[in-house]
Amino acid sequence: MFETAEVGHVIDKETYAAELPTLRSALLDAQFDLKQARKFATVVLIAGVDGAGKGETVNLLNEWMDPRHVETHAFGAPSDEELARPNMWRFWRALPPRGKIGILFGSWYTGPVVGRALGNLSDPEFDLEVERINRFERMLADEGILLLKFWFHLSKKAQKKRLQKLESNPRTRWRVTDQDWHNFKRYDDFRAVSAKAVRETDMAHAPWIIVEGADARYRSLTVAKTLLGALRVRLDNPSAIHSALAAPPVRPIDARNILDTLDLAQRTEKSEYEARLEELQGRLALAVRHPRFAGKSVVAVFEGSDAAGKGGAIRRITAALDARHYDIVPVAAPTEEERLQPYLWRFWRRLPGRGRTAIFDRSWYGRVLVERVEGFCGDADWLRAYSEINDFEEQMHENNMIVCKFWLQVSKDEQLARFTERQSSQFKRFKITDEDWRNRDKWDAYTMAVCDMVDRTSTEIAPWTLVAAEDKYTARLKVLETLCDRIEAALQKKKKK
Amino acid sequence: MFETAEVGHVIDKETYAAELPTLRSALLDAQFDLKQARKFATVVLIAGVDGAGKGETVNLLNEWMDPRHVETHAFGAPSDEELARPNMWRFWRALPPRGKIGILFGSWYTGPVVGRALGNLSDPEFDLEVERINRFERMLADEGILLLKFWFHLSKKAQKKRLQKLESNPRTRWRVTDQDWHNFKRYDDFRAVSAKAVRETDMAHAPWIIVEGADARYRSLTVAKTLLGALRVRLDNPSAIHSALAAPPVRPIDARNILDTLDLAQRTEKSEYEARLEELQGRLALAVRHPRFAGKSVVAVFEGSDAAGKGGAIRRITAALDARHYDIVPVAAPTEEERLQPYLWRFWRRLPGRGRTAIFDRSWYGRVLVERVEGFCGDADWLRAYSEINDFEEQMHENNMIVCKFWLQVSKDEQLARFTERQSSQFKRFKITDEDWRNRDKWDAYTMAVCDMVDRTSTEIAPWTLVAAEDKYTARLKVLETLCDRIEAALQKKKKK
Numbered sequence: 001m002f003e004t005a006e007v008g009h010v011i012d013k014e015t016y017a018a019e020l021p022t023l024r025s026a027l028l029d030a031q032f033d034l035k036q037a038r039k040f041a042t043v044v045l046i047a048g049v050d051g052a053g054k055g056e057t058v059n060l061l062n063e064w065m066d067p068r069h070v071e072t073h074a075f076g077a078p079s080d081e082e083l084a085r086p087n088m089w090r091f092w093r094a095l096p097p098r099g100k101i102g103i104l105f106g107s108w109y110t111g112p113v114v115g116r117a118l119g120n121l122s123d124p125e126f127d128l129e130v131e132r133i134n135r136f137e138r139m140l141a142d143e144g145i146l147l148l149k150f151w152f153h154l155s156k157k158a159q160k161k162r163l164q165k166l167e168s169n170p171r172t173r174w175r176v177t178d179q180d181w182h183n184f185k186r187y188d189d190f191r192a193v194s195a196k197a198v199r200e201t202d203m204a205h206a207p208w209i210i211v212e213g214a215d216a217r218y219r220s221l222t223v224a225k226t227l228l229g230a231l232r233v234r235l236d237n238p239s240a241i242h243s244a245l246a247a248p249p250v251r252p253i254d255a256r257n258i259l260d261t262l263d264l265a266q267r268t269e270k271s272e273y274e275a276r277l278e279e280l281q282g283r284l285a286l287a288v289r290h291p292r293f294a295g296k297s298v299v300a301v302f303e304g305s306d307a308a309g310k311g312g313a314i315r316r317i318t319a320a321l322d323a324r325h326y327d328i329v330p331v332a333a334p335t336e337e338e339r340l341q342p343y344l345w346r347f348w349r350r351l352p353g354r355g356r357t358a359i360f361d362r363s364w365y366g367r368v369l370v371e372r373v374e375g376f377c378g379d380a381d382w383l384r385a386y387s388e389i390n391d392f393e394e395q396m397h398e399n400n401m402i403v404c405k406f407w408l409q410v411s412k413d414e415q416l417a418r419f420t421e422r423q424s425s426q427f428k429r430f431k432i433t434d435e436d437w438r439n440r441d442k443w444d445a446y447t448m449a450v451c452d453m454v455d456r457t458s459t460e461i462a463p464w465t466l467v468a469a470e471d472k473y474t475a476r477l478k479v480l481e482t483l484c485d486r487i488e489a490a491l492q493k494k495k496k497k
Numbered sequence: 498m499f500e501t502a503e504v505g506h507v508i509d510k511e512t513y514a515a516e517l518p519t520l521r522s523a524l525l526d527a528q529f530d531l532k533q534a535r536k537f538a539t540v541v542l543i544a545g546v547d548g549a550g551k552g553e554t555v556n557l558l559n560e561w562m563d564p565r566h567v568e569t570h571a572f573g574a575p576s577d578e579e580l581a582r583p584n585m586w587r588f589w590r591a592l593p594p595r596g597k598i599g600i601l602f603g604s605w606y607t608g609p610v611v612g613r614a615l616g617n618l619s620d621p622e623f624d625l626e627v628e629r630i631n632r633f634e635r636m637l638a639d640e641g642i643l644l645l646k647f648w649f650h651l652s653k654k655a656q657k658k659r660l661q662k663l664e665s666n667p668r669t670r671w672r673v674t675d676q677d678w679h680n681f682k683r684y685d686d687f688r689a690v691s692a693k694a695v696r697e698t699d700m701a702h703a704p705w706i707i708v709e710g711a712d713a714r715y716r717s718l719t720v721a722k723t724l725l726g727a728l729r730v731r732l733d734n735p736s737a738i739h740s741a742l743a744a745p746p747v748r749p750i751d752a753r754n755i756l757d758t759l760d761l762a763q764r765t766e767k768s769e770y771e772a773r774l775e776e777l778q779g780r781l782a783l784a785v786r787h788p789r790f791a792g793k794s795v796v797a798v799f800e801g802s803d804a805a806g807k808g809g810a811i812r813r814i815t816a817a818l819d820a821r822h823y824d825i826v827p828v829a830a831p832t833e834e835e836r837l838q839p840y841l842w843r844f845w846r847r848l849p850g851r852g853r854t855a856i857f858d859r860s861w862y863g864r865v866l867v868e869r870v871e872g873f874c875g876d877a878d879w880l881r882a883y884s885e886i887n888d889f890e891e892q893m894h895e896n897n898m899i900v901c902k903f904w905l906q907v908s909k910d911e912q913l914a915r916f917t918e919r920q921s922s923q924f925k926r927f928k929i930t931d932e933d934w935r936n937r938d939k940w941d942a943y944t945m946a947v948c949d950m951v952d953r954t955s956t957e958i959a960p961w962t963l964v965a966a967e968d969k970y971t972a973r974l975k976v977l978e979t980l981c982d983r984i985e986a987a988l989q990k991k992k993k994k
């Protein structure tokens with residue numbers, strides 16, 4: 001894997017000096033075009049062997065380009081806000097918006113590679129991490145992000161020499177730490193693990209560029225030219241983005257679907273409702289105040305037909321919670337900052353910390369529901385959303401988040417009755433819009449989208465709960481009961497590592 | 498101060514039940530109007546005695562209103578990201594955008610009141626904090642935020658009774674902590690300090706409402722009605738916002754100004770420049786790598802005439818820094834999220850953590866420069882900006898941030914020469930816009946604005962450095978030298994508490 005980066009690449013001073021002015025000017029030009037077009041973001045990932053010139057190269061890139069439109073992120077020890085969320089949260093936070101270049105120094109590779117090299121991860125665990133990285137990078141590419149991954153390599157001999165040289169100079173001595181020497185002793189382990197990681201994640205949409213790190217001029221020119229080339233190709237061929245072909249959605253071959261299995265005729269009497277409501281709210285209140293809950297969090301997702309009673313169900317939950325410990329996230333159109341980022345970015349930023357409950361009133365499922373049905377995104381986009389969402393929720397689950405997803409279903413007749421009632425009620429007038437009526441015309445298309453969604457995203461760790469919402473009392477009890485069951489079950493289990 | 502909240506206010510069940518439906522419906526209406534108009538944000542601050550029903554009231558407000566458009570923030574121990582920044586950072590983070598209601602549970606009062614009551618703050622220190630709070634709340638009001646501050650009070654006897662009652666019920670026992678009882682022993686101290694804080698911060702634009710906390714129905718109705726009343730007045734009288742009268746700007750009575758004192762004729766030879774540049778960059782590199790710098794940070798602000806060479810000066814700084822440890826913040830038009838917040842919000846969010854350098858390419862001074870000259874904001878807005886900015890920078894200073902502000906000045910002739918050169922250069926073509934030419938026509942107005950700015954915001958802790966930028970070499974050396982001097986001086990001093 002790394003042999004070609006041990007051949008002793010060298011660029012002489014004259015060649016370097018001759019190439020530099022044109023290269024810098026072209027890089028600035030490309031950066032300017034990127035910024036003007038705002039069509040895509042560029043992520044430059046810098047990884048590799050210590051002492052191979054990663055830091056110098058990053059500094060040089062900042063020097064050669066307009067540093068005002070480059071965002072460099074180095075990842076050291078995570079902050080406590082980062083520790084309270086899935087590992088990938090800190091990287092989502094650092095993604096550059098469209099039009100910018102983000103340089104990531106340290107990345108999602110660091111954890112798995114170091115973990116495996118030092119023996120803290122088993123081979124299958126490492127393989128799983130690699131597979132996740134591939135899915136994550138596939139998503140970045142699908143979102144139109146230009147992703148370039150540079151691996152800076154040094155042979156064992158060259159690394160030793162380099163570390164010694166840095167140490168002997170008083171001005172650079174601070175850069176060599178005990179950890180560096182400690183890692184050097186494990187050079188062969190690191191090399192083997194890195195080679196595997198690089199090999200298995202080298203994709204056309206997220207290529208690795210192996211850079212021999214011994215010669216400063218060689219490595220600088222290599223990185224700069226690669227970046228320039230990739231930027232130019234993308235800038236000059238805007239249509240090259242979104243080439244992914246979508247498999248055509250398949251219509252169900254009979255008229256039966258999972259929503260039909262719901263018994264919408266269920267009813268709950270008021271007196272029973274009130275008694276059970278109090279009981280369930282009491283259970284919920286106790287569950288979220290359990291000492292073990294402090295290490296967990298709840299992500300509750302509400303989707304459903306218009307007028308299915310999401311708001312009412314949410315209020316029956318929050319009545320049992322302390323307002324200091326929950327956030328409700330009403331999902332509407334994305335903001336300007338959110339529109340410059342990958343689709344899931346705006347949901348990642350709202351993930352709750354430990355001991356908290358986040359309630360999403362509509363959610364990331366918008367992509368496979370309204371955006372699919374209304375054509376707000378391409379077929380390829382909503383088709384890939386299923387697996388992206390599954391990955392997202394899996395990460396929540398592994399971070400001790402209890403993911404509860406509710407689909408509230410009413411019949412077409414009941415919806416009409418509620419629409420009519422809302423229109424005539426002063427109190428609820430703001431709950432009904434023209435859009436609601438338009439959505440109603442697409443009832444069948446929405447039904448199909450819901451069934452696909454449930455099929456593809458109801459997982460063991462983050463199951464969908466289909467709620468017959470024809471009767472509001474029945475629906476609210478079902479939601480509360482499910483939530484209590486899920487939280488109580490999670491509290492039984494031992495805390496995950 | 499609190500005597501009227503010890504008279505035993507009680508609302509009977511019937512009155513409460515009779516008032517509630519209308520009140521809730523009116524609150525929802527007001528909240529809807531607030532959301533639709535998006536003209537102002539509402540901040541509801543909840544403070545007062547433990548056990549006086551603060552939490553219950555917050556929960557009730559969330560129940561009565563649409564909780565999807567209420568953001569409740571409780572402030573416990575700060576996170577490490579918060580600890581790395583000025584105290585007020587966490588409150589700025591929690592400000593609701595226009596159209597929303599933010600409930601703050603715990604606030605900027607907690608620190609000073611607790612500190613003084615427990616004797617960790619002296620009287621003068623406490624007075625200073627109170628004065629700052631007044632300035633901060635004045636700013637919120639000037640930004641159009643509706644600020645309501647509720648102080649929940651209990652007599653000593655009532656508080657004791659309440660804590661005992663909570664403790665005796667297994668379902669509420671968890672809510673009473675040792676700290677609560679510890680604070681109760683200091684009841685009289687807390688009362689005296691609180692009374693002073695409330696008295697001295699009770700302003701027409703940020704009134705305190707003292708709420709007797711013993712009776713749940715009384716306190717709930719009081720808070721809800723007050724909130725409703727304040728919302729309605731503001732919603733129904735949109736012109737009531739921004740009534741502040743601006744003092745007319747005074748023209749200087751002679752034609753001399755501070756910028757004239759700059760010797761624009763200074764020149765530096767290339768050979769001298771190169772030698773000194775290397776020396777200064779070396780000094781800077783060492784200074785930011787000093788162990789003591791890990792507890793500090795640098796905020797460098799660049800303002801200047803168009804084409805004065807800000808970008809070039811910034812690049813000479815970053816060349817000495819590690820790209821992993823600085824951020825450059827190019828300040829352009831605010832984003833949608835930023836436009837829904839007070840003016841300084843977008844700068845607060847970019848403050849650097851410890852050990853980092855943030856370079857602002859243009860800055861919060863835009864308000865008193867381009868916004869003033871071009872009339873993008875009212876006179877009252879830019880006039881109040883001076884003191885808001887001084888407060889902002891004072892907080893940075895106290896948080897071990899080294900604030901360096903540079904004004905780069907060129908003559909009108911030199912600017913013309915540079916504009917012309919930029920237009921003819923392929924490499925720099927993107928650096929010149931029509932706006933630059935328009936700004937040039939307002940040279941005198943800008944000069945006056947700059948002089949006022951320097952007069953009013955060049956403080957001992959955050960001085961302006963006026964840089965003669967007619968000669969780029971001279972300017973860059975001046976900037977670097979100033980930066981080195983400031984950082985080195987700060988490293989000499991003992992770290993502040």
